[in-house]
Amino acid sequence: MLTTNDIAKVYDTILSIPGxxxxVKIDLRISRKNVLLLNSVIERGLKVKDDDKSSNLLNSVPQETLQELKALAxxxxxxxxxxxxxxKLTSLGS
Incomplete structure (x- = not known):
């Protein structure tokens, strides 16, 4: 069994591959519904990173990369x- 630390090392290795x-340019055509869902998933994933620093694999990802992902959303x-x-949906959920 791989530990969380082992998985983080593998993930870090993959991210450091040349290139x-x-x-890259991606021509993406998705519904507005999926745009809302994608944004929600990204925000939730980034929030988990902030809340649980001990067990999340995103700890090895540089902060600037996470900011780029948030900007993409x-x-x-x-x-x-x-x-x-x-x-408005976010304020309803609060």
Missing amino acids: MNET GDCLQKAGLIELNE
Whole structure:
């Protein structure tokens, strides 16, 4: 059985493969519903990192990479015209 530390090392190794920092262009066409869900999943994943620093694999990911991921989620919301709706849904969930 692999421990959390072993899995983190494997994940870190994969992220350090040459070319992983290269920018790629992705033509992505998804429904607005899936944009909202994607944003929610990203936010939840980043929140877990902040809440549970001991067991999360994202601890090995640099903060700037996580900020880029958060910006991507926000950009998807903006392009889909869902920023205001997402803010209202978030306030309902609080």
